[in-house]
Structures are given as C-alpha cells and as structure tokens.
Amino acid sequence: MYDLIIIGGGPAGLAAANSAWENGLRKILIVERDREPGGILNQCIHNGFGLHRFKEELTGPEYAGRFISMVGNTGVEIMTDTMVLEINKEHEVHVISAAEGYRVLKAKSIVLAMGCRERTRGAIAIPGDRPAGVFTAGSAQRYLNMEGYMVGKRVIILGSGDIGLIMARRMTLEGARVLACVEVMPYSGGLMRNIVQCLQDWNIPLYLSHTITDIRAENGRVSHVTVMRVDESRNPVPGTEMEFDCDTVLLSVGLIPENELTRSAGIEMDPRTNGAVVYENMETSAPGIFACGNVVHVHDLVDYVSAESERAGAAAAKYVLDNPCDDPFISVRAGSDIGYTVPMKIRVNRVDKAADVFFRVRRVFRSSVIEVSANGETLFTFKRDHMAPGEMEHILLPRKVLDAAAGKDITVSAREAE
Amino acid sequence: MKELVCIVCPRGCRLKVDEENGYAVTGNTCPRGAEYGRNEIYSPTRVLTSTVRISGALYPRCPVKTDKAVPKALLLEIMRVLNSVSLASPVKAGTVVLENVDGNGANVIVTKDL
Numbered sequence: 316m317y318d319l320i321i322i323g324g325g326p327a328g329l330a331a332a333n334s335a336w337e338n339g340l341r342k343i344l345i346v347e348r349d350r351e352p353g354g355i356l357n358q359c360i361h362n363g364f365g366l367h368r369f370k371e372e373l374t375g376p377e378y379a380g381r382f383i384s385m386v387g388n389t390g391v392e393i394m395t396d397t398m399v400l401e402i403n404k405e406h407e408v409h410v411i412s413a414a415e416g417y418r419v420l421k422a423k424s425i426v427l428a429m430g431c432r433e434r435t436r437g438a439i440a441i442p443g444d445r446p447a448g449v450f451t452a453g454s455a456q457r458y459l460n461m462e463g464y465m466v467g468k469r470v471i472i473l474g475s476g477d478i479g480l481i482m483a484r485r486m487t488l489e490g491a492r493v494l495a496c497v498e499v500m501p502y503s504g505g506l507m508r509n510i511v512q513c514l515q516d517w518n519i520p521l522y523l524s525h526t527i528t529d530i531r532a533e534n535g536r537v538s539h540v541t542v543m544r545v546d547e548s549r550n551p552v553p554g555t556e557m558e559f560d561c562d563t564v565l566l567s568v569g570l571i572p573e574n575e576l577t578r579s580a581g582i583e584m585d586p587r588t589n590g591a592v593v594y595e596n597m598e599t600s601a602p603g604i605f606a607c608g609n610v611v612h613v614h615d616l617v618d619y620v621s622a623e624s625e626r627a628g629a630a631a632a633k634y635v636l637d638n639p640c641d642d643p644f645i646s647v648r649a650g651s652d653i654g655y656t657v658p659m660k661i662r663v664n665r666v667d668k669a670a671d672v673f674f675r676v677r678r679v680f681r682s683s684v685i686e687v688s689a690n691g692e693t694l695f696t697f698k699r700d701h702m703a704p705g706e707m708e709h710i711l712l713p714r715k716v717l718d719a720a721a722g723k724d725i726t727v728s729a730r731e732a733e
Numbered sequence: 734m735k736e737l738v739c740i741v742c743p744r745g746c747r748l749k750v751d752e753e754n755g756y757a758v759t760g761n762t763c764p765r766g767a768e769y770g771r772n773e774i775y776s777p778t779r780v781l782t783s784t785v786r787i788s789g790a791l792y793p794r795c796p797v798k799t800d801k802a803v804p805k806a807l808l809l810e811i812m813r814v815l816n817s818v819s820l821a822s823p824v825k826a827g828t829v830v831l832e833n834v835d836g837n838g839a840n841v842i843v844t845k846d847l
Contacts, residue, residue: 350791351791357845360782360783360784360796360798360844361782362780362782362798366741372741374782374796374798374844375796376796376826376844376845377826377844377845380826380844380845380846459784460794461792461794462792462793462794463784463786463792463793463794488781488783488808488809488812489783489812506745507738507740507745508738508739508740508741508745510738511738511740512740512779516779516805700747701747706745
C-alpha cells in the first residue's frame with residue numbers, strides 16, 4: 316500500500332511528489348508512461364522557464380532537471396514506461412507495462428498529474444485533403460528537438476498559441492521558411508513575449524482574424540493552403556482568399572486536459588476547463604484524490620504548475636496523515652468576462668492566510684478592475700494594467716474576505732477601470 | 734520615444750524607451766526590464782537555444798543553449814556552427830560544447846543530462 320500514487324511524471328507530478336515527501340509521506344510512487352520523467356519540458360528546449368520559481372531563466376530540460384534531482388534526493392519511486400489504465404474512488408490504480416505486465420496498485424491518496432494534449436485537425440474540422448504534412452505543433456516539436464527529424468521546409472502555422480509561436484522560430488532557425496502564422500481570433504492566444512521574439516524577430520507575419528479554409532495536396536503531401544479573413548462571427552469573408560505554397564501545416568489550436576482516467580472514475584468535471592472541479596487544496600470531488608497542473612486547467616507558465624502541484628502534494632500528505640474532515644464550502648463563480656476559476660470551491664476554514672484563485676478573462680482589457688463579490692456586494696478589488704485571454708490571471712483572496720462572504724458563494728468578475 | 738514589450742520574462746511589461754534621454758526606460762517592473770529596454774534599442778541580443786547530435790543516448794538530439802545572450806545578428810551563424818557538433822553520451826547539463834561563439838565570451842552549453 317502506497318501513501319500516495321501520482322499519475323504523471325511531468326512538472327506537476329514531480330512537484331507534487333517532492334512536496335508530499337517534504338510534508339511527511341514516505342511511500343510515494345510516480346507512474347510515468349514515457350521513458351523518462353520530465354514530461355513535455357523535455358521537448359521545450361527554449362528558455363523562459365523558472366523566472367518566478369528559481370529567479371533565473373531556464374530551458375525546459377533545465378527546469379525539469381531541477382525537479383528531477385530534487386525528487387532524486389528523496390525516497391520517491393518513479394515507474395517509467397508504465398501506463399495507467401484506470402483508477403477508482405477506492406484509490407486503486409490499474410497499471411500496465413511491458414516489463415511488469417498488468418497490476419493493480421493501492422494507495423491512501425492519489426494525485427492526478429496527467430497534463431494535457433493538443434487539439435488536432437479533427438477537433439477543428441479544417442476542410443480539404445487529408446495529406447501528410449499536417450502536424451500538431453507539439454508533435455513537430457518532439458520530432459525536431461528530441462528525435463532529430465525536420466518535418467517540413469515551407470510552413471504555415473494555424474493558431475497563435477505559445478507552442479505554435481515557439482515552433483515558428485524553431486523551424487526558422489533550422490532553415491525552414493515559415494510563411495505565416497494564422498489566428499482566427501482578433502488577438503493572439505500566446506504570450507506577448509513570444510509574439511515579439513518568435514514572430515517579429517524573424518519577420519513572420521501574424522494574420523489575426525484569419526483562418527485556413529482549404530488544404531490541398533500533391534502526391535499525398537500538403538502543397539497549397541488557402542487562408543481567409545473571418546468576420547466577427549468567425550465566418551470566412553468571400554474575396555479575402557490568400558494562397559500559400561507550402562508543404563507543412565502546424566496546428567497550435569489549443570490544449571485539452573487529458574482526463575479519461577478522471578472521468579471514468581466518476582469524478583465531477585468542469586465543462587469550462589475540461590478538468591476536474593477542485594477545492595482550494597486541489598482535492599477533487601473524490602476524497603483523497605487530488606489534481607494539479609495542466610490536467611486541471613491549461614497554464615501559461617510552468618512556475619505556476621509547480622506551485623499549484625506543491626499545494627496538491629502537501630494536501631495529499633495532510634489527507635493521509637491527519638483525519639480528513641468534511642468542512643462546509645462556498646463556490647467561486649465566474650462573473651462577467653471571466654472564463655473560469657480554479658478552484659471552483661473553497662472550504663473557508665481550511666484557508667490559512669489567503670486562497671490562490673486562478674482564472675482567465677474572456678477578452679482583452681487595458682486598465683481594469685477584478686472584483687470579488689458576494690450577494691451583489693463588493694468584497695474586494697484588484698487593479699490590473701493589462702489582461703488578455705492568453706495570460707492566466709491570479710489573485711490571492713485574503714481569509715478575511717472569504718469570512719466576509721459569510722458562507723455565501725463568491726463571484727469573480729472583470730471590468731474596465733473608471 | 735520607442736514602445737516595446739519586454740521579453741525578459743513571460744510577464745510582458747510594456748516599456749517606453751526615451752532615446753533622446755539616455756535611453757531612459759519606463760513601464761518596467763524590474764531592473765532587468767530597464768536593461769532589456771536599453772539594449773533592445775541599442776544592440777538587441779537573444780539567448781539561442783537549439784540541439785546538437787548525440788550518440789549513445791536515449792534520443793539522438795541533445796538540447797543546448799548559449800550561456801548568455803548573443804547579438805541577434807549572429808544567431809543564424811551560430812546555428813550553422815552547431816550543425817558540425819556531435820556529442821557522445823554521457824553528457825552533463827552545463828558541459829561546454831562550443832566556446833566563445835560571439836567573440837564576447839558566450840559559450841554553448843548542454844542543458845540536459847543525457
């Protein structure tokens with residue numbers, strides 16, 4: 316019987332393991348399906364990680380390396396090349412591997428840290444041929460940075476998420492011609508710094524409010540792509556067609572938390588995040604099962620994944636070592652122009668000084684105010700100079716504000732500053 | 734006055750750089766932002782990250798980076814030089830694979846134990 320089984324050995328799983336160890340658990344297992352721990356950071360060879368966490372700018376492998384060596388200094392066990400098939404509310408974990416076959420492992424607690432996966436061409440239904448040469452940006456990144464394959468020479472990138480932007484620069488550095496980055500929304504889905512250093516540095520045009528309306532093939536490989544401008548309701552505008560000669564299309568059109576295990580265990584899900592509904596300590600609706608990182612909601616910065624996962628690891632330790640109790644909770648509601656919040660529920664008397672609340676806004680704001688209210692009454696406000704859907708926001712809700720809600724649900728909303 | 738977005742960290746501060754006033758930077762929230770704003774107008778630099786060949790490791794490519802920012806104009810030249818580098822496992826993060834690639838002391842180093 317393990318104290319804690321963590322599913323996924325990426326940044327979330329590693330940070331949760333380390334924190335659970337520091338908080339007193341000793342029988343901890345990480346189950347990882349890849350050949351090595353580190354998760355997606357292993358292919359993110361660019362820098363920009365760790366500025367919050369380590370106060371320096373690291374590459375993905377360096378950031379992962381820090382946590383791998385921290386965990387290496389504990390007694391945490393890491394099982395690689397092992398796939399989890401199923402979990403349940405009795406904390407049983409069904410695993411399979413070539414080396415050990417099929418086994419059922421038992422634990423006192425579980426942390427879900429499976430991360431997310433890329434939205435594919437099928438998920439966004441681009442018309443046209445179905446040739447070779449269409450990749451998700453992340454799989455192209457793995458081919459190039461780890462396996463050593465260049466996936467194309469003349470590239471169009473659909474979507475301006477961070478991975479697409481990073482790949483625009485990466486393909487350019489390796490000698491490809493990136494013809495355009497095409498984004499259906501009127502704003503970029505990626506971080507501003509990536510627009511600057513990945514597109515502007517290399518004179519790659521960014522077409523906002525545009526999309527790919529046709530992909531054509533010659534000899535089974537992408538040969539032409541049609542790009543059109545879209546109107547406010549995202550319908551292509553006739554007469555705005557642009558033709559590109561290219562051999563490759565990279566898709567950077569969003570990430571989906573990978574929650575098959577969570578769903579099949581009957582854990583309550585949030586339709587907005589596609590992740591589990593979580594409490595302030597990252598516990599799901601199933602007692603003793605916690606979730607953290609991109610499997611809960613897609614983060615921009617791994618630093619925040621680590622911080623969130625450390626809270627989940629510490630909470631798992633507390634669950635195992637103390638008697639779990641059933642405290643009353645209040646809900647956190649997403650008000651005007653807020654897409655979602657994490658957590659969705661707060662057990663106020665479990666909050667020490669303040670509760671971390673993460674969210675995304677639905678549109679771009681300049682000078683603005685984030686308002687926390689209960690029963691129509693404003694409890695607290697936070698000022699922001701700039702907010703965008705591509706940049707996750709974070710507020711620290713002081714305990715006294717939560718107490719002031721007096722058991723009523725709270726609402727987080729955003730508006731322009733007066 | 735030039736307007737820039739700071740790329741030192743993911744925060745993306747909106748900077749203003751006053752070229753007529755000793756490249757005075759406003760809008761930054763940390764000293765690194767002020768330095769970036771000045772340099773970006775004066776002589777833009779970037780940290781270069783890429784991969785080199787490696788044999789005997791889990792994967793055939795090993796990630797590397799320049800250990801400090803190098804002039805933007807040199808990036809493609811350094812990429813060409815990296816094509817000739819081939820490592821043999823094991824290597825440790827921090828190992829220097831190319832010295833002084835910018836003529837100003839920047840080295841290319843390994844970023845992963847492989």
